[in-house]
Amino acid sequence: MRIVLIGFGNLGRGLGRALVQKASFLHKTHGIVPRVVAAVDEFGAVVDEKGLNLARLLEAAGRKRTVAAYGAGKRGKLALKVIEDVEADVVYELTPTNIRTGEPGLTHIKRAMLAGKHVITSNKGPLVVAFRELDSLAKRCGVEFRYSASVGGAVPVIGLAKKLLAGNEIQEIRGVLNGTTNYILTRMSTEGAPFEVVLREAQELGVAEKDPTLDIEGIDTACKITILANSLLGMDARLKDVKISGITRVRPEAIRLAQEAGQTIKLIGIAKRGSLEVGPKLVPLGHPLAVGGTLNAVTFELDLAREISITGFGAGPKETSSSLLGDLIDIHRTLGG
Amino acid sequence: MLVKVVMELEDVPGQLLKALEPISRFGGNLQSIMHQRERKTPLGRVPVMLIFEIGDRTRLNRILAALRAMGVRVTQLGEREGAVRTTALLVGHIIHTDIRDTIDRLNALKGVMVSDLSLAMGAPGKESTARMTITADDEKRADLAISNLQRIADRKKLLMITSLEAV
Numbered sequence: 001m002r003i004v005l006i007g008f009g010n011l012g013r014g015l016g017r018a019l020v021q022k023a024s025f026l027h028k029t030h031g032i033v034p035r036v037v038a039a040v041d042e043f044g045a046v047v048d049e050k051g052l053n054l055a056r057l058l059e060a061a062g063r064k065r066t067v068a069a070y071g072a073g074k075r076g077k078l079a080l081k082v083i084e085d086v087e088a089d090v091v092y093e094l095t096p097t098n099i100r101t102g103e104p105g106l107t108h109i110k111r112a113m114l115a116g117k118h119v120i121t122s123n124k125g126p127l128v129v130a131f132r133e134l135d136s137l138a139k140r141c142g143v144e145f146r147y148s149a150s151v152g153g154a155v156p157v158i159g160l161a162k163k164l165l166a167g168n169e170i171q172e173i174r175g176v177l178n179g180t181t182n183y184i185l186t187r188m189s190t191e192g193a194p195f196e197v198v199l200r201e202a203q204e205l206g207v208a209e210k211d212p213t214l215d216i217e218g219i220d221t222a223c224k225i226t227i228l229a230n231s232l233l234g235m236d237a238r239l240k241d242v243k244i245s246g247i248t249r250v251r252p253e254a255i256r257l258a259q260e261a262g263q264t265i266k267l268i269g270i271a272k273r274g275s276l277e278v279g280p281k282l283v284p285l286g287h288p289l290a291v292g293g294t295l296n297a298v299t300f301e302l303d304l305a306r307e308i309s310i311t312g313f314g315a316g317p318k319e320t321s322s323s324l325l326g327d328l329i330d331i332h333r334t335l336g337g
Numbered sequence: 338m339l340v341k342v343v344m345e346l347e348d349v350p351g352q353l354l355k356a357l358e359p360i361s362r363f364g365g366n367l368q369s370i371m372h373q374r375e376r377k378t379p380l381g382r383v384p385v386m387l388i389f390e391i392g393d394r395t396r397l398n399r400i401l402a403a404l405r406a407m408g409v410r411v412t413q414l415g416e417r418e419g420a421v422r423t424t425a426l427l428v429g430h431i432i433h434t435d436i437r438d439t440i441d442r443l444n445a446l447k448g449v450m451v452s453d454l455s456l457a458m459g460a461p462g463k464e465s466t467a468r469m470t471i472t473a474d475d476e477k478r479a480d481l482a483i484s485n486l487q488r489i490a491d492r493k494k495l496l497m498i499t500s501l502e503a504v
Contacts, residue, residue, distance in 0.1 A: 174501070249464065249496045253457035254426050257468040258498075260455070261424055265498060282424060282500045289501065 001034050001332065002049075004086055004117070006079050006108050007094035008041040008067050011122050011149070013058060014317025015092065015324045020054045022325070030329050031337060038086045042095075044068025045078035047086055079104065083111045090328065093121040099214070099223055099239060102129035109134055113141045120327040122149035122320060124223045128239050131230040144334055146327035147231070151224045152177065154319035155312040157298050159326065161232045168302035170232055172272040177224040179294035179314045180208045180215040181247050181267045185280075186292045189255045189264055195248060207294060217246035218267060218278040225269040225276050233273055245279035258282055264290050338421065339368070339390050340397060343413035344404065345382035353385060359403035363396045365389040384412065421479040422452070425486060427467045429495035431456065436467065439489055448474035449482045 005012050019026075019034055026032045035051035043066035046052060052070065060070040068075045083091060091112040095105050106126040112119050119138070121127070126134060127150055138145035151157050152175075161170060176182050180202060187198040199216070202208035214220045222242040229237040247267050258265050261282075266289055268281040283290045288309035291297040296314030301307055313319040346352040353370075360367060366389055373384040391397050404411055427439075440451045453470035471486070473479035483499055490497035 245496070249428050250498075251428060251459065251464065251466055253459065254428050254466040254498065257426060257455055257457055257466055261468060261470075263424070263500075265426075266501075268501060280496075280498045282426065282498055284501075287501070 001032055001090055001328070002037045002088040003034050003328075004082060004088045004091045004112075005036060005039040005094065006083065006091060007096070007123075008039055008061055009094070009096065010317045011320055011324070012039070012041075012092070012094045013061070014321045015094070016054050016058050018318070018321035018325055020058075026325075026329075030332060032329065032332050034328065037088055038082045039067040039070075040079045040082050041067050042077070044073055044075040045082050046070045046073035047082060048072070049087065079108055080111055083108060083117070084115050088117055090118045090120060090331065092324065093119060093123055093126075094324075095123060097123055097125040097223075099125055099128055099219065102126040106130055106134075109145075110137060113137050113143050113145070116141060116143060118144040118146075118331050120146045120149075120324060120331070122147070122324060124150050124220075124227065127227045127230070128223045131227065132236050135230075144331045146331060147227070148327050149320050149323035151227050152296050152298060152312070152323075153179070153314035153316065154322045155296050155298065155310055155314060156323065156326070157228070157310070158231055159323075159330070160308070160310060161300060165300065165302060165305060165308065168300075168304045170300055170302055172270065172301040173225075173228050173232065173298065174268055174270050174289065174301075175224075175228075175298035176266050176289055176291055176296055177269050177298070177314065178215055178218075178221045178267060179296060180212065181218075181221070182291065182296070183207045183294045184216070185247060185250065185255070185265055185267065188250070188252050189259065192252045192256065194252060195250060216248055218244045219246075221267060221269040221278045222276075225271045225278060228269075229271045229276055233271060235273065237276060242276040242278055244277075247280055250280050259285070266290065338393070338397075339388065340365075341386065341388050341413070341415045342401075342411055343384055343386045345378060345384050345410045345412060348377070348381055348383050355407065356385070356404060356409050357387075359400045359407075360387070360389055360391075362403070363391070363399045365391045365396070365400060382410070386413075421473045421476050422470060423473070423479050423483060423500055424468060424470050425483065425500070426498040427469065427490060427495045428498070429464050429490075429493065431465045431467045431495065434493035434495065439486070439493070440469075442489060443471060443482055443486060446478065446482055446485065448478045 038047040046067050057070050061067045093108045102125040105123040184198045222244045229235040263282040266283045270277045289297050297311040299309040369388045371386040450472050452472040455468045457466045459465045471482050
């Protein structure tokens with residue numbers, strides 16, 4: 001399969017490493033020989049229809065901060081040109097998320113579909129801004145569209161619901177969908193430390209970003225709830241439809257009072273038809289959603305299976321490459337490979 | 338939840354003990370047993386009223402199924418008064434926004450009572466936290482109490498943290 005990588009940051013490189021590491025596994029187990037024919041980042045691009053050497057690409061991009069440093073790489077904004085001109089089967093859209101405009105990912109995805117290429121993305125922006133549009137464009141263009149990595153990192157939230165639970169009607173989805181806030185709440189409960197102190201610790205450890213607003217205000221979780229509502233509940237929801245409350249006002253005393261009653265506080269996203277919500281909730285200790293550290297967890301409420309919960313790592317380049325690679329294999333199978 | 342069950346037992350020794358077994362097996366905690374001998378049915382069965390606490394509806398259903406399986410007829414089943422309890426946390430200037438008024442407004446609802454309150458004061462000028470347990474006659478009233486409390490919290494600029502299962 002000929003692959004184009006758009007975006008070569010943490011996730012792009014994680015995927016690159018996974019493709020190197022698992023080359024013979026992919027061939028032997030799945031009959032897939034992935035060939036990365038182009039890689040693009042915000043500074044430049046490199047194209048080789050015979051296939052790039054990924055180990056060298058990773059080395060060059062690591063050293064010079066851009067894929068343009070590899071062999072015949074060119075500098076400039078080249079994403080759209082590559083998407084349209086380079087012969088490929090699958091485009092990975094892995095650029096940073098912009099939740100207001102969805103750009104540049106939104107345009108990348110649309111152009112790729114119009115050019116007849118299958119699309120795999122981890123980018124929440126386009127999915128939050130234009131889910132229905134992209135979903136129907138993919139159908140119109142006769143291409144596959146996958147976005148497992150956009151929710152839950154390595155946790156197969158969307159795949160589990162769409163494939164293995166396909167016989168059920170999903171009544172409600174609840175989840176701990178943001179590792180940063182879960183880390184902060186967990187540390188607050190084990191250390192009794194105030195929010196501000198734990199946030200600084202999380203930033204020093206790289207668990208929280210320099211500007212943690214999207215995480216701690218619950219907006220990142222709300223984006224994921226919007227995506228789940230659209231992709232699994234058949235809704236046409238936007239971010240503004242989610243009632244959002246973050247964790248900045250949660251105090252250690254609140255967690256202590258919760259613990260005295262056998263509960264803990266988690267930032268929970270809830271999606272059901274007619275009501276989308278994100279906010280801190282009391283969760284009984286020992287409940288499937290009472291996961292610690294940076295873990296993510298999701299519970300589906302279903303008409304037949306009743307309740308199914310899954311948990312796992314919600315972020316990290318290696319963990320997320322599990323979902324990105326899974327989507328590739330899934331497309332390969334869907335196409336009869 | 339607290340459950341009231343009325344069942345009819347044959348008037349022979351050992352029947353009651355047999356009927357109680359599934360309740361303890363599925364984790365029920367008996368609070369009262371009342372034999373109603375004076376209300377013996379035409380077929381000679383004796384109604385027995387039980388009140389017990391049980392974790393959730395699934396366990397209750399298992400108990401009822403076990404009773405049915407041993408031929409015990411359950412004639413009445415209901416959640417008892419004060420059967421639904423829900424917990425909520427409030428974060429903010431709890432005292433300055435008149436916690437007593439908050440409680441009075443909830444207690445004014447029919448079949449609703451604030452049954453427990455714990456308060457953790459913040460440093461002077463900082464926000465405090467309260468944990469409130471609300472007891473209601475049934476789930477509908479509990480939901481009503483929670484949505485009322487949410488409105489009060491919004492007006493008093495308090496952050497309200499409800500239980501995951503609450504509406």
